[in-house]
Amino acid sequence: MEFVTYEQDGFIGVITINRPKALNALNTKVLKLLDKVLNEVDLKTTRVLILTGSGSKSFVAGADISEMSILTKSEGELFGKVGNDVFRKLETLPIPVIAAVNGFALGGGCELSLSCDIRICSENALFGQPEVGLGITPGFGGTQRLARTVGIGKAKEMIYTASNIKAEEAYRIGLVNKICSSEELINEAKKLALKISRNAPIAVKASKRAINEGISLNMDEAIVIEEKLFGSCFETEDQKNGMKAFLEKTKVEKFFNR
Ligand code: DAK
Secondary structure, three states: OOOEEEEEEOOEEEEEEOOHHHOOOEOHHHHHHHHHHHHHOOOOOOOEEEEEEOOOOEEEOOEOHHHHOOOOHHHHHHHHHHHHHHHHHHHHOOOOEEEEEOOEEEOHHHHHHHOOOEEEEEOOOEEEOOHHHHOOOOOOOHHHHHHHHHOHHHHHHHHHHOOOEEHHHHHHOOOOOEEEOOOOHHHHHHHHHHHHHOOOHHHHHHHHHHHHHHOOOOHHHHHHHHHHHHHHHOOOHHHHHHHHHHHOOOOOOOOOOO
16 A cells, blocks of 8 residues: 555645554655655646645554664654654645644654645544653644744643643634635645636746745844845736736636746
């Protein structure tokens, strides 16, 4: 069985973590396959990715505890690096990634969703960072990305108490953008992806870079990043068509990614 599958539907790619027997927990094999799939996404034709888990019970129930339980210090470091490299690749992928969180998003699962640009979830989703209850800290960026997404106070509460939160609470604190039924989740993710994919791809990619690269800088430095990326959109065919259509009071039929 393939632990990570990939399907392309027009401009939209869907990556599915498919290890249902372990609630899609991330072992080294899954992480390496995810890395491989990300390397193989055709960035010329794909405009948005959706990342989800197979089944309706679990997005990803964390890093694989049975694999981690017997790691030495150096093996633990290596495991952390494999995960962090792939999570960072996802976060810095030029195109937007939507996490469709279909159930448990615990530990590495919550962290995986946080490496995506936007999260939507099913009503049965459960988010949490249970690591301190296992004697470790979050290891795939949870201490950093959770705090940046929901604020320091809420992130510290979730991490220190190792308590899980339900979909409603995740929505309330801004961890997810939308809650839908399990049956509707993937369609809702596709609708959102489609809406993004209809906009000028060069501008969407530049916006992602500006937000990601600027967010940890001071405003003077951050605004220069935006300035440069804004400038980079000019003279593209899409910019010319987009503005021409506005001035002619029509709509752009489609953007070409050039
Ligand atoms: N790892 C391995 N197997 C898992 C798993 C996990 N995280 N979560 C579930 N499974 C497996 C179960 O062992 C069980 O396998 P069998 O016994 O059937 O062989 C199967 O999935 C079904 O699970 P349950 O029978 O437990 O199902 P329930 O519905 O009763 O409970 C549950 C679902 C999600 C509440 C429960 O499975 C659970 O609590 N799972 C563990 C959740 C968790 O603690 N996740 C966080 C893991 S820690 C680092 C890098 C990364 C990390 C840390 C450091 N560095 C090296 C830098 C990240 C750490 C984590 O993610």
